Amino acid sequence: MSSPRNWRGMPQRYRLEAAKCKKCGKVLFPPRLVCPECHGREFEPTHIGNTGKVETFTVIRVAPSGFTDQAPYAVAIVNVGDGVRILCQVADVEPEELAIGMPVKLEFRKVQSDGESGVISYGYKAVPVF
Amino acid sequence: MGRGQIDRVGIVGYGAYIPRNRIKVEEIAKVWGADAPSYKKGLMLQEKSVPGPDQDTITMAVEAARYALKRAGVGGQKVGAVYVGSESHPYAVKPSGTTVAEAIGAVPDCHCADFEFACKAGSEGMFVAMGLVKSGEIEYGLGIGADTSQGAPGDALEYSASAGAAAFLFGDKQEQIIAECHFTHSYMTDTPDFWRREYQFYPRHASRFTGEPAYFKHSLGCSQALMKKAGMKPKDFAHVVFHQPNGKFPMNVGLMQGFTREQIVTGWLSPTLGNTYSGASPIGLTAILDVAKPGEWIMMVSYGSGAGSDGFVWKVTERINAVRDLAPRTRAQLDSNRKKYLDYGTYAKFRGKIKKLAH
Ligand SMILES: [Zn+2]
Numbered sequence: 001m002s003s004p005r006n007w008r009g010m011p012q013r014y015r016l017e018a019a020k021c022k023k024c025g026k027v028l029f030p031p032r033l034v035c036p037e038c039h040g041r042e043f044e045p046t047h048i049g050n051t052g053k054v055e056t057f058t059v060i061r062v063a064p065s066g067f068t069d070q071a072p073y074a075v076a077i078v079n080v081g082d083g084v085r086i087l088c089q090v091a092d093v094e095p096e097e098l099a100i101g102m103p104v105k106l107e108f109r110k111v112q113s114d115g116e117s118g119v120i121s122y123g124y125k126a127v128p129v130f
Numbered sequence: 131m132g133r134g135q136i137d138r139v140g141i142v143g144y145g146a147y148i149p150r151n152r153i154k155v156e157e158i159a160k161v162w163g164a165d166a167p168s169y170k171k172g173l174m175l176q177e178k179s180v181p182g183p184d185q186d187t188i189t190m191a192v193e194a195a196r197y198a199l200k201r202a203g204v205g206g207q208k209v210g211a212v213y214v215g216s217e218s219h220p221y222a223v224k225p226s227g228t229t230v231a232e233a234i235g236a237v238p239d240c241h242c243a244d245f246e247f248a249c250k251a252g253s254e255g256m257f258v259a260m261g262l263v264k265s266g267e268i269e270y271g272l273g274i275g276a277d278t279s280q281g282a283p284g285d286a287l288e289y290s291a292s293a294g295a296a297a298f299l300f301g302d303k304q305e306q307i308i309a310e311c312h313f314t315h316s317y318m319t320d321t322p323d324f325w326r327r328e329y330q331f332y333p334r335h336a337s338r339f340t341g342e343p344a345y346f347k348h349s350l351g352c353s354q355a356l357m358k359k360a361g362m363k364p365k366d367f368a369h370v371v372f373h374q375p376n377g378k379f380p381m382n383v384g385l386m387q388g389f390t391r392e393q394i395v396t397g398w399l400s401p402t403l404g405n406t407y408s409g410a411s412p413i414g415l416t417a418i419l420d421v422a423k424p425g426e427w428i429m430m431v432s433y434g435s436g437a438g439s440d441g442f443v444w445k446v447t448e449r450i451n452a453v454r455d456l457a458p459r460t461r462a463q464l465d466s467n468r469k470k471y472l473d474y475g476t477y478a479k480f481r482g483k484i485k486k487l488a489h
Contacts, residue, residue, distance in 0.1 A: 091182065092150055110184040110186060120186075
């Protein structure tokens with residue numbers, strides 16, 4: 001991930017910042033300029049929750065470049081409430097432990113590092129809660 | 131920007147983070163043909179924590195800091211200083227603290243610095259953050275000790291070098307303080323017992339020299355001066371915690387001063403945690419706060435090679451009972467049923483000990 005792109009995503013990837021539509025209450029993560037539900041343009045800042053449930057998942061065994069060392073790894077769609085679903089990696093889990101409905105929390109992890117000398121990208125990953 | 135007369139400062143929130151991976155002493159000894167029982171009995175080490183491949187000093191510091199803020203009930207934007215002490219900052223140039231401050235929402239009106247002093251860096255961050263609160267410069271300050279330290283393969287340090295973080299939020303609002311700081315003392319000399327030069331991957335140490343003139347001299351010197359300053363004796367404390375390079379040293383440095391095993395064990399985590407370097411005595415303090423009763427006195431004395439110790443005398447308040455269960459307890463993380471034992475090959479891969487082709 002390039003340094004500027006990494007930097008622009010920080011409010012979401014570091015702090016889970018979202019926007020709540022003032023008209024219809026829809027929570028947008030990441031924030032957008034126009035609400036897809038009611039076309040409202042006014043928002044108030046909010047955060048998505050840092051806990052949720054796995055809605056569906058897959059295990060990546062043939063990983064794209066930059067992620068080959070991590071394979072096999074799990075990717076899931078996590079429902080964090082307020083109608084928000086996020087796509088993220090699941091860490092600290094064995095593939096056979098994964099299950100739909102599994103409760104998870106979001107933890108701060110390294111997502112990618114640009115080789116041995118480039119910038120390290122940080123963000124959230126889901127971690128099982130037992 | 132003074133904020134007027136400060137009554138007393140102390141810890142208003144604390145948090146610890148311990149990764150789930152472990153490796154047993156036997157597993158390391160097997161690979162190097164070493165004698166596991168001599169490490170287990172001689173150094174009182176059974177196993178150690180290992181960071182996952184997606185964890186480093188910054189990620190663990192963030193999690194510990196979030197727990198500290200949660201226990202304190204304080205938002206990140208009120209934190210006026212973020213200090214991360216570590217000897218394994220992920221970057222040689224670029225602070226860890228900025229990422230931590232960004233992640234907890236303390237930016238941009240915040241003072242930030244990374245500390246380094248071998249294993250004493252965490253207590254230094256605590257010392258300075260608390261001092262700024264006491265001076266009235268800031269409302270809240272965060273001091274963090276975190277490390278994912280490495281020992282060279284086969285070296286004695288490989289059996290102990292582990293991973294973990296502890297964060298403490300300091301404040302001066304009496305109703306928020308869970309542990310008041312009553313006395314501090316720092317004790318240091320120039321002692322080359324352990325070092326790592328620029329561009330070197332693993333640290334070097336002067337073997338037996340690290341014990342007597344280094345660890346014991348400074349830990350004892352600091353403890354004795356601190357108790358003298360406080361007018362207190364070992365029996366006055368409910369708990370004491372020292373730096374924990376292995377299991378043996380912190381137990382012995384306590385016993386030789388007249389502390390009992392009961393006073394030492396609550397914060398004595400190294401037998402199953404290993405040496406978390408800058409995190410060691412700070413994580414021990416979190417384990418004590420998890421169970422301490424209001425009115426109890428705690429002494430904490432860190433140690434960092436090079437060499438020096440920072441000492442603190444804390445008094446626990448009633449507020450502890452209201453906050454301790456707002457975040458995961460330290461022993462619960464240490465003894466978690468989610469612990470995962472690694473074989474040496476996986477451990478070597480996770481820790482980047484295997485040379486690969488450059489991409
Ligand atoms: Zn809307």
